[in-house]
Amino acid sequence: MMLQLLGVNHKTAPVEIRERLAIPEWRLEEATRKLFEHPGVAECVVFSTCNRVEFAVCSEAGSDLSEFIRDYLKADVSQIREHLYQYSGDDAVRHLFRVAASLDSMVVGEPQILGQVKQSYLIGKAVGAVQSNLESLLTRAFAVAKRVRTETAIGSSAVSVASVAVELAKKIFGSLQGRNVYLVGAGKMSELAARHLRSHGAGAIFVSNRTHERALQMADKVSGSAIHFDQLYETADQADIVITSTGAPHAIFRREHGELFMHRRKNRPMFFIDIAVPRDVDAAMSQVDGIFVYDIDDLQQVVEANVSDRGREAQRAELLIEEEVVRFRRRAQALDAVPTIVALQDRVEQIRRAELERLRAKLGGLSQEQQAAVESLTRSIINKILHAPISTLKALSGTGQLTATAELLRSLFGIEDQAVLPENARTESRPGRSSSPNREEHSQSISAEAGAAEVAAEKSNFSH
Secondary structure, three states: OOEEEEEEEOOOOHHHHHHHHHHHHHHHHHHHHHHHHHHOEEEEEEEEEOOOOEEEEEOOOOOOHHHHHHHHHOHHHHHHHHOOOOEEHHHHHHHHHHHOOOOOOOOOOOOOOHHHHHHHHHHHHOOOOHHHHHHHEEEHHHHHHHHHHHHHHOOOOOOOHHHHHHHHHHHHHHOOOOOOOOEEOOOOOHHHHHHHHHHOEEEEEEEEOOOOOHHHHHHHHHHOEEEHHHHHHHHHHOOEEEEOOOOOOOEOHHHHHHHHHHHHHHOOOOOEOOOOOOOEOHHHHHOOOOOEEOOOOHHHHHHHHHHHHHHHHHHHHHHHHHHHHHHHHHHHHHHHHHHHHHHHHHHHHHHHHHHHOHHHHHHOOOOHHHHHHHHHHHHHHHHHHHOOOOOOOOOOOOOHHHOOOOOOHHHHOOOEEEHHHHHHHHOOOOOOOOOOOOOHHHHHHHHHHHHHHHHEEEEEEEHO
């Protein structure tokens, strides 16, 4: 099974490109379903945040993900190709580990990205697109992220995009003391921004959201006032600072709104921080005298001031990631040998039990201690017989010799073909579609094999 990842992020594409590919939270499930239906895709997960849009898939022989971007997002791939990155194999594993651990974030060490990755994982699970391969990869990514935070101090001085936005506001106004703030959108990012603003002495806080109930809940958390969304343009001019983070597909603040606000404020400055992708504030707003607009990319300058403080910890985290990539690869390779190892153990155990059963009458006079001794002796014998072939299979995991060796062992031990062939050498139709009657059994089998592989890998590592 081949792992691929295609995407754009804040390093490779400006916000005007990212917003063309952005998938709002309410469309993530639909996007995941559509990608799961794309030709060649056996498993998939979709990540979409203000700083990245990525598609990770497992497929039998690779899949053209640029076709999915063209068909689903209606984007001209030729115009964005230079901004796309594509990874496979270890590179894709490394990238996902770095994303989950917040090493690939605009604000290195920020904690929000892990929650966003987990949300995409849960959506993938819900639609059946995350199965054995991505399940193993993503759950390991979560463990790696936890390890990075536990074993390094990368998160100790980390800031969120929201807190960076507040720092930018302080640079513009000098002090936030008594400044009125308007939060447009009642998501997690807005809540974080509100808490930072409060801690820096902001005055009145107004909250507006399309769902008024959420605005009320947010206002209660930050000791602010909830405003009905249909009153947004009538009330926004009361604020010195507007922080907007909605999931609207188009700009909700345009130049004509800025001109209206300046007229009402008698040209007193008004500051917009747009942390939404797609952007909530039309770029033309910045052409209005007295209106200052900063989008998600503008926050990068503030972020760079924080990078040096966490550089050493980031280097430690990168080394940890490399260690985890190797560890994951070894586990995946061990998985290839598991079906053969299990079949060998089952075959020899069948022989052992059959021989004991055949001799049961002759052994009937044995005491319980003697019977236990016979059990121990026979098990010890078969373990020693299997030691060499099992060690050989483990050593050949991930190489082209594994299949030939498995077939030879099948012949020597008289085991059925399908029971010993490595998973990636079988020619079964791919699981995951409703037409497969054994999907659940297959998934359970793979999970069991994965568990056995992990144990085998850990024992192998320990012994070395």
